[in-house]
Amino acid sequence: MKLAVIADMHHFSRTLGDSGRAFELRSGSDQKCLAETGDIIDATFDMLGSSDVDAVLIAGDLTNDGETASHEEMVEKIALLSKSKPVYVITSTHDWCNDANPRAYRGDSIIHDVPTVDRTALYGMYKPFTGKEPLSEITTSLGFTSALYELGDGVRLLAVCDDKNGEGKAGYPPELLEWIQSCAADAKRDGERIIMMQHHLLMPGISPLINGGQCIGDREQMRDALARAGIEYIFVGHSHMQRVTNYTADDGSSITQINVGSLTGHPGAINIFTIDRYSAELEVHSVPDFTFNGKTRSALYLKEHSLALLEKVFWAGVRDKKEFFDRLSALGIRAPEQLEKAYPVIRRACSLIMTSNVGRLRFLQPFVQDKEAYAQAVYQLAGEPLFYYVGAIFLNLFDGTRTVFEPGSPPHTVVTQLAKIPGRLGVGAELAGEIEKIAEKLI
Ligand SMILES: [Fe+2]
Ligand SMILES: [Fe+2]
Incomplete structure (x- = not known):
């Protein structure tokens, strides 16, 4: 069969x-x-x-x-x-x-x-x-x-x-x-x-x-x-x-x-x-x-549509609180109240993602666990746009992780180290564990 x-x-x-x-x-x-x-x-x-x-x-x-x-x-x-x-x-x-x-x-x-x-x-x-x-x-x-x-x-x-x-x-x-x-x-x-x-x-x-x-x-x-x-x-x-x-x-x-x-x-x-x-x-x-509409399209068209959507969400985050949360809810994500209160931080994060290269993430080094490995990985990716990696993770969510970054590779190191930050800041063991698991599955 x-x-x-x-x-x-x-x-x-x-x-x-x-x-x-x-x-x-x-x-x-x-x-x-x-x-x-x-x-x-x-x-x-x-x-x-x-x-x-x-x-x-x-x-x-x-x-x-x-x-x-x-x-x-x-x-x-x-x-x-x-x-x-x-x-x-x-x-x-x-x-x-x-x-x-x-x-x-x-x-x-x-x-x-x-x-x-x-x-x-x-x-x-x-x-x-x-x-x-x-x-x-x-x-x-x-x-x-x-x-x-x-x-x-x-x-x-x-x-x-x-x-x-x-x-x-x-x-x-x-x-x-x-x-x-x-x-x-x-x-x-x-x-x-x-x-x-x-x-x-x-x-x-x-x-x-x-x-x-x-x-x-x-x-x-x-x-x-x-x-x-x-x-x-x-x-x-x-x-x-x-x-x-x-x-x-x-x-x-x-x-x-x-x-x-x-x-x-x-x-x-x-x-x-x-x-x-x-x-x-x-x-x-x-x-x-x-x-x-008369034009031949491939599966790439669907991928570009998803990435364009993600870009719109981040740009909305930079521009306007209401538009950002409206776009999230259109995506089916109902943001909890704490997230709305955290809008100033979200705004900075959105702006960082849309306008920066990975090198800008150096400022998070004090918060990660393995500072040396993190610094080295960020240095290796310094000139690459941050949105590229955020986009890859977003696509991996939907396609079953088709883009695999090998353990030990710089993107893998950066993402897994960043995912440990909530735990180190004391968000609670269960939540922190889940965040780390999600990162492992999507990178
Ligand atoms: Fe559905
Ligand atoms: Fe459904």
Whole structure:
């Protein structure tokens, strides 16, 4: 079984507006592309349709915000792809406008009177594209449907809609967990492997500080339950961050989470997963070239879009407190109050990042642990723009750390030493430990 797994396409119908000031503000504050989604998806589906994959799996957030217009176009695109490959889809909160704030853009104005699809209609809308009936199906008391499929070659797929656990979070209400466990037990009995796909994270891939809020409720308990049930691999989306996380429970059972990055934001992730009865292998590719407004673009376009966004955030930090926090919140980062109070420091940091070379970081030497190694590393990088490294770390967040700086290299030394500063300034052992772990994962 060779599977292509993609997630978070967030398709935005251009009929909802793709120019004007209101649109520019919205698209300029999103890590993903917005007007480009249709063209990126078309090129990707074209490529997958004629590739040697056996099936395509889509892990939720198909549309920008559940707009009917976006769904109608998405259904058309998937229908076309399903002529050559079975397509297994789960939907998630962005497919039914969870925030009750659908938007269209006309000139300077945002229009909220936009038709959206009701969440109960979604399962039926996308089910026909698998080309087969599920082995089992469950609709929870909250009205969300999940299904179990025989993919072939001794592999089954649990396509789980985890939008609500009934306790205010994403996850599994009790009847859904029971159903998952019994599907896994059946697969074991029949000598088949079972993989799972859901939208929200089972485990925080990078750190609870970054991904904690993106996980399902009772995440540790659920992680153990799934590992013990015999789910070996789980595909998730939502964070827009490509990352693989392994976990082994006390009883030796283990589970691997493959967090698939967004298709329409850097790195334009396409996960190719090959699995048979005995082995499994993952390769991560980027979107193929696509044509947008008559011009051919590559995955580099998505990377540049992300970097441009980061630049805008830092320049806003230099210019204006309100704009800076507005841009952060547009990115989904809700800044705690302490951060707002620390704006003068943030402003200096933003200015430093945008206008200085690494050499300027010499002033932090008194605060680091290994002063000599730090000074030497800063000296070696003295003439290089600071933004280059900040940008590399930002991109690594989304692409699963494609740019690796070897331990002992000057950038690695500088970043890991800087990450120790909060701990040395006494922010608390747990927080300091997490900051160091994040730095290790992103450099
Ligand atoms: Fe998403
Ligand atoms: Fe999501």
